[in-house]
Amino acid sequence: MTTTAAGREVTYLEAISEALDEEMSRDERVFLMGEDIGPYGGAFRITEGFQKKYGEWRVLDTPLAESGFVGAAIGAAMMGMRPVVEMQFADFISCAFDQITEVAATAHYRWGAAVPMVIRAPFGGGVHGGPFHSECPEGWFFHSPGLKLVAPSTPYDAKGLLKAAIRDPNPVIYFEHKFLYRRIKAVLPTEDYIIPIGKAEVKRAGTDISVITYGAMVHLALEAAEVLTKEGINLEVVDLRTLMPLDKETVFESVRKTSKAIMLHEDNKTGGIGAEIAALLAEECFDCLDGPILRIAAPDTPVPFSTPLEEFFLPKASDVLAAARKLASY
Amino acid sequence: MPTDVIMPQLGESIAEGTIVKWLIPPGGRVEKDQPLLEVETDKVSLEIPSPTAGVLTEVIVQAGQTVPVGTVIARLEGQVATGVVNRVSGVVVRPMEPSPTGEDHYSPAVRQLAKEHGVDLFQITGTGTGRRVTKKDVLDFLAKREPLGVRREALGETPSPRALPLTPHEEILPFTPMRKTIADRMVKSRQTSAHVVTFFEADFSGIGKIREAHGLTYLPFVINAVTRAIKDVPILNSSWGDQGIIVKKDIHIGIAVALEDGLLVPVVRSADRKSVTQLAKEVADLADRTRTKRLNPEEVQDGTFTITNHGGFGSLFSTPIISQPQVAILGVGAVQKRAVVVNEAIAIRPMGYLSLSFDHRVIDGATADRFMGKVKGYLEQSKWETLL
C-alpha cells in the first residue's frame, strides 16, 4: 500500500493506486469490483492492502463474470454509487461489451440516467502476453457514442485522469498501459489535482512534424524525437490523453504549425483512432497540410506471442524515424 | 442516354486543364467532332471536338475554371459516343511522390500561404522531393522578401501589392492562363540564366533572289544557317543539368509565333535534316495552326534552340529572353535596304541585325561570337540553290 509522502517518486502503477486510495478516502460512494482484487491485491498488485483498509464490501472480489459485474456496476452507478471496475486484462472487456455499449453507453441518452462508472483496463503489449493479454481494444469503444475513454502515458497523467474519471458522471473506460506500470516514475505533487478529460497535451514542442499519439507510444515518439533533433528534424509530440472526446483543437493547432502529421498508436492500423484523426485533419485542416498524413500502427493481426513476432508487430523507434525522415524531406 | 464530356489529357505529363470558353451555349446542339469548347494548359491551347452529336444539356464546369484530367465537365444528351474517346480512367490521384514536373505540385498549405501573401509560386525553387515547393520554401521566400522578419503564418488579410483602388482612368484586364504562364516563364528565365546579348549584322542579298523566286520568307534560310552553325558550335544547343552541361544531338528549333494575346513557340523537329523548302512549308503550317489553335501538345515540346522573328513589325534589335531550359535564342530583326560599304564602295544591300541572347553560365562571349560568325557566314555565302 502506497502512502503519499511529500514529493515521493512513484511508478505509473503506484500513481494509479494512489488515485484509487485517495478517491476512496474522499468519497464513500467509490467502491471497487474485480477479480482477485481483495486479499490478493489484484493481478498487478494495484489494490494491495485496500481490502484491509476499506473492507470487503468496498473491495469486492467478483465471480469470473465480466458481463455480470459490469452490469452490476452499471446498476450501482444508476443508484448513485461510484464503482470502479477492474478488468484483469483489457482483453476480457469483450465479455462485457454488451453491457458497456448497449446499457451503459445509451442510458443517459435514452432515459436521462447518469452512469458514473469507471472501468480500468490494463492494455497494450510488449510483455510477451500473447493475443489475450496484450490487446488494445479502445477502437471498439471509440465507436460507441456515450462512453468516455482515457489513456494516460505518465504517472502524473495516470493519477490525475483516474481521479477525473471517477468524478465524471459518465461511464469512463480508463486504459492503463501495462508496459508502463513499473517502467516509468515521476515525482507527484501531494495536493489533490485532476487532469480534465478531453484535453490533450503537447509533451514535446517542435516545428517540423506533429506526432499524434497516446499510451506507451508517447515514449517511443519522445525517444525518436531525440534522435531526429540531431538531424535537424524537430518533432512535436502531442499526447492525446483522452481518446473520447478527442481534443481536436490541440491537434489542429499543432498541425497548423508544423503542416505535417504522423499518427502513432499501438492499436491495429485499420479503423484505429489514427484513422479518425487523419480524416478530421483532411476534413477541417486541409489547407494547413504540406504533406500526406502518415499512420504508424500495429499491422492488422491479433497480437502474436513469439518474441520476434511481437517485436515486428509493435511499432518501434525505427518505424518512427523512417516515417519522420521521409515526411520531413517531402 | 447522356454522354459525359470529360477534361481530356492534353499531353503526357499534363494533369489538369483550364476551360477558356464554351463554344456551344447550354442547350445548344452540336454535331459529332464539332468544336465544343476551348481548353488551355500551360503548354498549349486547343479546341476540343464533341464526342458525339447531341444537345449540351449540362455544363458542369464553367469557363475560367481549372479541373483535373478526367473530370466530367459537361453532359450531352444524344447518342452514346462510339469509337475511341480520349479518356483517362478515374480521378487523377496525387501520389506521395510528386511527378517529375515537381514544380507544378503544390500542397494545400503551400497554396494557402501563396494566396495569403500574394506569392507567385513559379518564382520559388522547390527543395522538396521531386523539386516540390515546400511550405518552408515559401516561408523562406517570404522572409527574404519581407526582411523585417515578417513571417506570416496566421490566416488574415491578404497583403496585395496591387491593392491600389482603381481610378476612372484605369481598366483591369483579367489574367488569362497564357498571360500568367508567359509572365511566370519570362521572369523565371531571367532569374535562371545569365543573359548576355551580342548583335551581328548580315547581308541578305544572297538569299534575296532565291527567296523571291520561290515565294519564301527569310526565316527558313535563317533556320538552315542556324542548324549548320550549331553543328559547328554545338554548345549553343545544350542545357544546364545537375551534373553538367547536357549537349543535345538533336536540333529542334522553336519558332516564336505571335498571337493576338500572347505567343506560342511551336517546334520544328530535326531542323538540320530538312531542306529550306521543307522548313518553309513546316513553319508556315505550324504558324497557321498556332494562330487557329490547332497545335498538338507535342508540337510545343522539346525545343533545343529558339528563333524569334521580331523584325516583322520593324524592330531592328532585340534582347530576347531565353526559353528554358535552352541556352540561347536568336532574334532576327527587320531586313531593310541600307547603304553599306562593299569593296570600298557604297552599295545598297538588304541588311538585317541578328541579336543572340545567350546564357553566360554555359557560353562565353567568344563562343557566342564564333557561332554568330558562322551564322552570318552561312547566310551570306551559301549556295542556296543547292539547299532548297
Add this chain to the structure above:
Amino acid sequence: MDTAVVAKDIKRTDLLQMYYYLRLTRTLEDRITALYRQGRIVGGVYTSNGMEAISVGYASALERDDIIAPFHRDMGAFLIRGITPGEVIAQYLGKRTGPTKGKDGNVHIGDLKRGVIGFVSHLADNLPVATGAALAFKLRGEARVVVTNTGDGGTSRGDFHEAMNFAAVRKLPVVFFCNNNQYAYSTPLRLQMAIHDVVDRAKAYGMPGEIVDGNDVAAVYLVARQAIQKARAGEGPTFIECKTMRMHGHSEHDSAKYVPRELLEEWKKKDPILKAEQMLTHLDYADEAAFREVGERVQKEVEAGVEFAEQSPLPEGPEVLEGVFADEHEVKP
C-alpha cells in the same frame, strides 16, 4: 388461490386496487394495439396481454423507494410506479413528452425518480443491472429492494446466470421474476431449455425458488411480498417462476400461428382479469356494477392519455444530438 388465504392476507382495498390496475393495463394495451392497427403507431408493439397479473402482483408488493428492473411485458408495473397512460402512448408515438423524449420507443421506459430502470432490447441485460442496484442498497445499508423480471427466453442468456450467481453469492436484496409464458417469439419452451420448470435453476445458484400461477394476481402478490420482505430483511434473493401464457404474438405484428389454438383456448378461460373478478365476486368485495365502473374509469383515463399524447409535439431533428453525456450538475459531485 385459496380465497380464505386471500381474505386473510390481503386487504380488500389492496385487492381492488390490483384489479383496477389489471383493467388499466389491459385497456391501455388494447388501445395501443388499436392505434397500431390503424397505422398511428410505428415500430413494434409488445403487450402483456394475458400476463397482467405478474407485473401488477409484484409491483403492488413494493414500497415507494424500491426499484424495478422490468422487461417488455411489465406495463402493469410501469403504471403502478406512476408512469401515466399519456406518457406511455406519447412514448409509443415518439413524442417529446414521452419518458425518453423520442430517443427510444415502445416500452423502453425508464425514470429513476419513479424507480424504474430503463431496459435494453437485449434480454437479461437488466438482470446484472438489477443486482448492481441491490448491491448499492446493501453497501449503503438501505432497506430497499430491487425486483427484476425476464421471460423464459431471457433465462437462456449468460447474463441471467451471472446475475443470479452474483446475487446469491453476495446475498443481495433482489427478487428475480420469470414470466414463463411458454414462448420466446416462436420458440416453444422445449427448444429453449431441457427442463420443464425454470425454477429448478434457482437451487443451482443457492437461492430459494417458487412457482406461482402467473394469472392469479393474489397469488403472485403474496409470493412477491414474501420474497421482497425476505430480501429487505437481508436474507438474500429469491427466484419466482410465474406460469402463464402469451395470448398475443411476440409483438402485435406477429400472428403467432405457431401456437396451437387449443392452448390459447385453454388459457383464455384462465384470463387474469376473469380470475380476479371471480375472486372478488367470491369474496364479496365487488360486483358487476363495480367492474363496469372500473371499466369506464380506465377507459376515460386511457382516452385522456391518447389525447394528451396526440396533442404532444414530436421532437425536432437536431435534438438527436442532445443528451449523449450527463452534465456534472445532474449527479451529486
